[in-house]
Amino acid sequence: MTATATALTRQIRVDHPSAGYAAARLARAAAQDAGLPSVLADRAAVVAAELAGNIDKHTGGGSVFVQQSLSGRGVDVLAADDGPGMADLDHWLLDGNTTTATLGAGLGAVKRMATEFRITSSPADGTLAAARLLDPAAPPLRGATGHFRLAREGEEYCGDAVALAEVTGSRTAVVADGLGHGPDAAEAAEAALRVFTENPDRPLPHQLTNMHRALRATRGAAVALVRIAPRRLEFCGVGNVGGASVGAGPARLLLSTPGVVGFTLPAAPVRHLDLADDDVVVLHTDGVGTGWRLPGRTPDLLLLAADLAHRHRNPRDDAAMLALRADRSA
Known part of the structure; x- marks a missing residue:
């Protein structure tokens, strides 16, 4: 059994030429904190600098997000801009194709250096890109993930x-949301996560009950729990953390029961859903708006994280999201 809590995601607003250096510095630090060897830390820095440089030179602005990965020992670098996007994306994915002087990598080399690379672009909507660099010496976790904090x-x-x-x-x-923001809110959310990581295979209502006891000395939190397996889902939540199951059909909302874990714990029913093979389960706090839900489309998880972090997050509040796809072979 493996339980992993997320570290903080760092955002670099690309609104000045030195943003690429800031992105490189933070990506190298995140890679070192994740325990990656120096050669992979250097690659993470190049990837982050290249994605930030492209935003600076070719768009009206955007952001790069750097974080430790939830899919194994590694780093995720997410990038999103405000457009204009690229009409001929395939051309710029060839090694060596770059229109201006950057570190010389180009998107093709970014794709080659990353363990996983995703990108989508259109002239009207701008570009979303995501690179994941994992240590090949450490086994990755099953199933696809996307997240930010x-x-x-x-x-x-x-x-x-x-x-x-x-x-x-x-x-x-x-996903836990401590009431308010700042150190007291962080204390409440981290207390909930400690209960979870001690024994994550408990039934979901038991998790909430144990968290409620542990959070009584804090300001309390909203908490949502999800358990997914091939073709089935369990969801249980209290407070303002919710989400949706997204796939080829209409999105199905995952709504929590009103209350505050640590203060007023209601009887929270467990919801059971059948999942199609390609369904994605998304949980997020109220720091993320709800306008992202697009029925009839299965999103890429890394690009969804980039999109929600840049276009649907409220900067005046803490925000977190997690997107999962079940391991079909489990």
């Missing part, structure tokens, strides 16, 4: 938190 603008503490656990045949996750 962002503090309120100007804050160092984040009251929203995410953790993911791998157990035989399923994946269980928690």
Whole structure:
């Protein structure tokens, strides 16, 4: 059994030429904190600098987000801009094709250096890109993931938190939102995660009950839990953390029961849903708006994280999201 709590995501606003250097510095630090060897830390820095440089030179602005990965020992670098996008994306994915002087990598080399690379672009909507660099010496976790955990603008503490656990045949996750923001909110959310990581395979209502006891000395939190396995889902939540199951058909909302874990714990029913093979389960705090839900489309998880972080996040609040796809072979 493996349980992993997320570290803080760092945002670099690309509104000045030195943003590429800032992105490189943060990506190298995140890689070192994740325990990656120096050669992979250097690659992460190049990837982040290249994605930031492209935004600076070719668009009206955007952001790069750097974080430790939830899919294994590694780093995720997410990038999103405000357009204009690229009409001929395939051309710029060839090694060596770059229109201006950057570090010389180009998107093709970024794709080659990354363990996983995703990009989509259109002249009207701009570009979303995501690179994941994982240590090949460490086994990756099963199933696809996308996430972020962002503090309120100007804050160092984040009251929203995410953790993911791998157990035989399923994946269980928690998203917690400590009331308010700052260090007291972070204390509440982290207390919920400690309960979760101690024994993540407990039944979901038992998790909430144990969290309620542990959070009585804090300001309390909203908490949502999800357990997914091939073709089935369990969801249980209290407070303002919710989400949706997104796939080829209409999105199905995952709504929590009103209340505050640690203060007023209602009887929260467990919701059971059938999942199609390509369905994606998304949980997020209220720092992420609801306008992202597009029925009839299965999103790429890394690009969804980039999109929600840049286009649907409220910078005046902490924000966190987690997107999961079940391991079909479990």
